[in-house]
Amino acid sequence: xxxxxxxxxxxxxxxxxxxxxxxxxxxxxxxxxxxxxxxxxxxxxxxxxxxxxxxxxxxxxxxxxxxxxxxxxxxxxxxxxxxxxxxxxxxxxxxxxxxxxxxxxxxxxxxxxxxxxxxxxxxxxxxxxxxxxxxxxxxxxxxxxxxxxxxxxxxxxxxxxxxxxxxxxxxxxxxxxxxxxxxxxxxxxxxxxxxxxxxxxxxxxxxxxxxxxxxxxxxxxxxxxx
Amino acid sequence: xxxxxxxxxxxxxxxxxxxxxxxxxxxxxxxxxxxxxxxxxxxxxxxxxxxxxxxxxxxxxxxxxxxxxxxxxxxxxxxxxxxxxxxxxxxxxxxxxxxxxxxxxxxxxxxxxxxxxxxxxxxxxxxxxxxxxxxxxxxxxxxxxxxxxxxxxxxxxxxxxxxxxxxxxxxxxxxxxxxxxxxxxxxxxxxxxxxxxxxxxxxxxxxxxxxxxxxxxxxxxxxxxxxxxxxxxxxxxxxxxxxxxxxxxxxxxxxxxxxxxxxxxxxxxxxxxxxxxxxxxxxxxxxxxxxxxxxxxxxxxxxxxxxxxxxxxxxxxxxxxxxxxxxxxxxxxxxxxxxxxxxxxxxxxxxxxxxxxxxxxxxxxxxxx
Numbered sequence: 274x275x276x277x278x279x280x281x282x283x284x285x286x287x288x289x290x291x292x293x294x295x296x297x298x299x300x301x302x303x304x305x306x307x308x309x310x311x312x313x314x315x316x317x318x319x320x321x322x323x324x325x326x327x328x329x330x331x332x333x334x335x336x337x338x339x340x341x342x343x344x345x346x347x348x349x350x351x352x353x354x355x356x357x358x359x360x361x362x363x364x365x366x367x368x369x370x371x372x373x374x375x376x377x378x379x380x381x382x383x384x385x386x387x388x389x390x391x392x393x394x395x396x397x398x399x400x401x402x403x404x405x406x407x408x409x410x411x412x413x414x415x416x417x418x419x420x421x422x423x424x425x426x427x428x429x430x431x432x433x434x435x436x437x438x439x440x441x442x443x444x445x446x447x448x449x450x451x452x453x454x455x456x457x458x459x460x461x462x463x464x465x466x467x468x469x470x471x472x473x474x475x476x477x478x479x480x481x482x483x484x485x486x487x488x489x490x491x492x493x494x495x496x497x498x499x
Numbered sequence: 500x501x502x503x504x505x506x507x508x509x510x511x512x513x514x515x516x517x518x519x520x521x522x523x524x525x526x527x528x529x530x531x532x533x534x535x536x537x538x539x540x541x542x543x544x545x546x547x548x549x550x551x552x553x554x555x556x557x558x559x560x561x562x563x564x565x566x567x568x569x570x571x572x573x574x575x576x577x578x579x580x581x582x583x584x585x586x587x588x589x590x591x592x593x594x595x596x597x598x599x600x601x602x603x604x605x606x607x608x609x610x611x612x613x614x615x616x617x618x619x620x621x622x623x624x625x626x627x628x629x630x631x632x633x634x635x636x637x638x639x640x641x642x643x644x645x646x647x648x649x650x651x652x653x654x655x656x657x658x659x660x661x662x663x664x665x666x667x668x669x670x671x672x673x674x675x676x677x678x679x680x681x682x683x684x685x686x687x688x689x690x691x692x693x694x695x696x697x698x699x700x701x702x703x704x705x706x707x708x709x710x711x712x713x714x715x716x717x718x719x720x721x722x723x724x725x726x727x728x729x730x731x732x733x734x735x736x737x738x739x740x741x742x743x744x745x746x747x748x749x750x751x752x753x754x755x756x757x758x759x760x761x762x763x764x765x766x767x768x769x770x771x772x773x774x775x776x777x778x779x780x781x782x783x784x785x786x787x788x789x790x791x792x793x794x795x796x797x798x799x800x801x802x803x804x805x806x807x808x809x810x811x812x813x814x815x816x817x818x819x820x821x822x823x824x825x826x827x828x829x830x831x832x833x834x835x836x837x838x839x840x841x842x843x844x845x846x847x848x849x850x851x852x853x854x855x856x857x858x859x860x861x862x863x864x865x866x867x868x
Contacts (some may be wrong), residue, residue: 390556391595393582395609395658405608409599 276441276450277469280427283358283446287365288423291373294366295418298401299377321371329435332364336436356438361446364436365426375420380414381407413484424477428470452469508532513552513562525559525718531662531694535685537706539730540715546698550664551717553696555582565692566661567848579849581840590662592667594651596639600652602626602650603635609658621662625657629683647674649683654779656687659692662835663695670706674823681707714827744789747867750775754786761861764788769832774811775864787867795837796858797827799847809859811835815851817828818844825849829857 320328335342336354341365346354354360384407392402408415430448437444439453443454447466453464516524526544538546551557555571558579564572568589569582597605603622603634610618626632627651631666634642639650648668655663669677685708688695697708701814705712705726712729714722717833750764753772766788773786802810813831820826825844829835835857839849849855 379510385593385595386598387593389589390554391591391597392608394554394585394587394589396586396611398583399607401611406597422706427658433595437757460821 276445276447277466279442279445280447282390283361283365284361284423284426287426288368288373288419290362291422292371292415292419295370295373295377295422299374299381300407303378303381304324304475317374318395320368320373325431326435328368329364329432332360332367332432332436336360336363353438356440356444356455358443359435359436361433361444364432365429368432369422370431371423372425373418376414376417376421377411378419380411384410416484417481420481421478424474428474500569507567507569507661507694509553509696510563510565511549511553512563513549514558515548515552515557516557517548519583523718525552527715527718527720529720529723533692533694535688535695535697536711537572537709537712538696539700539705539714539727540721541700544715545718546684546715549698550666550698553662554587555585556589556666570659573824577743586658586660587662587664588613588655588658589664590651590655590666590668591860592670594639594668596647596654598639601636601638602631605639605650606635606654606854609654621657623661625653628687630676633671640663645672648672648680652680652684656691659695663802664695665695665697667698667700667754670701674703677704678707684708692794702730715731722843735772744812744865746788748788748833748835750786750788750866752780752782754782754784764866768834771811771832773811773859773864774861775866776862778866780866789865789867790828790835790859790863792836792838794860794863795835797829797837797839797843797847797849798856798858799849799853800857801856802853806860807856807858808861809857809864811857813855813857815849815853815855818849818851829855831857835858 297311298317300312302317334340336346337343338347338353338355343354346352346359351371354363388410389402390487392406399407426431428448430447430452433444433446433449434452437446437449439445441450444455451463451466451470454460454466510529511531512528514524514526523545525548527549529762538549540546540763548557548819552559552572558653559574559623560575562569562572563574570576570578571587572578572800574778593638597608600608603626606622613621622686626635629652631646631649631653634646634650639647642650669680672680681704684824697704697706699750709726712723712726713720714729748766750766753763755762755777757777760777762780763772764775764786765772773788775865778807780784780786788789796807801812811831813829813835816830816834818825818827820841825839825841825842826846827837827849829837829841839847843849847855
């Protein structure tokens, strides 16, 4: 498998998992009144400030044959986690966590509280209110979260290098591939990949900003009116 | 329709202190029987907090809330029914229509545990009752303010609530539209008969809707009864302002004429003296006189042969068109605000600096603490 295809697979898995995990976490962070909330907020934001090598280093320790995660994985599936695709996915989920959770929190918080009150007095419980009111009104935030976590995973380097190593077809993502080519002075090949990644990243960011500028809002309104 | 022996009265007896705010405490005890009860008071009096507590959106510090025999909140039993289980409809001042749903879907929102067919029937009936069938496929942003108000009312009422709470639902509508919606609401009320608590600080809405008024100020109930009794003899200044008394003038009591049931007061530092209804006061006491701008007559010549006891000479200081009426400021030593129609302005040739006479009925002048 080419390194680019591998990167896409990794980014797709990570974005999907992050949406599933990040949504309840973001919901809780947006609506909880717990006084110790700042603790969880700090933990969620930690990957933003930590060097990827620090994160990767601890991920590697945890996933190693003597680390808790590694041993659990060994017991469940009969093989270790370090230097596997699964290991890469887990480390990337942690690394890209804030990129999924922050836009979700922001969009959940932007939903008018009066709408939630109205939903409650109309008989809707928390789950129905979330499904029918919060989620549809947070759609730009959901798209942003998906796209940003996808793009961020696509471009990661340090964590992949620490946790995944450099196994062709298994953990050699496009950013590692570029680094490899440069090391072996294959500038032309490195340039092709780098240019491709640049183009994709730009397109992805255009998408995010377009969604947030509500370029899509009129179109969305047309689709949903029956 | 099943009738209970005791009509399901909403009974509220609660205390609620705002978080981090020691000065304001909501401490009220009230009963709301069938029909429309107006909750009246200046902004910040605690009206919305009271409604939030009844709906279950805000938890009172202590007390009890019940509808008939069904208890919704009881602090001594640690009992608190969540808002989605209270079956209380609440129309917010902001209306809070769901912007991503059509009018029809908004109205359907509160109807879930009933068969599809019945639900359609309910929705189309209420769309008809509130005359918004044409709008059912529109989003809230695509319809006018009055239509949004109707849609919000319909959405709340379609759920067959046990109690209806309305928080200034008609603010910002012109008088004609307001009257039309009020008429729909009255018709609905006549058919369904549930306790309705209607918050407003508009005197027009009180007169149009009110069977009973509960006046609230600074977190407490300061009066209740028929609108006339509660609002036309204001004993509190803030309430008077809220009730639309545009003129609040400081006054000194000069003398009492108990046999005639009146007393003379002097206004401000002027030489203006008027007769007002007798109150518990003695000469030298200070107070405020509240007069509604709509209760003041303007004349271009000195009037004669009138029963009104107070006729004051003055000059028009300013004249301002506001909506369908003119607001005249008249300087008689103290400045009065009077409302006149544009027709009267033309007929009397009213203009700034013109000499006029103000006519005040004794019983339009109220002494306020």
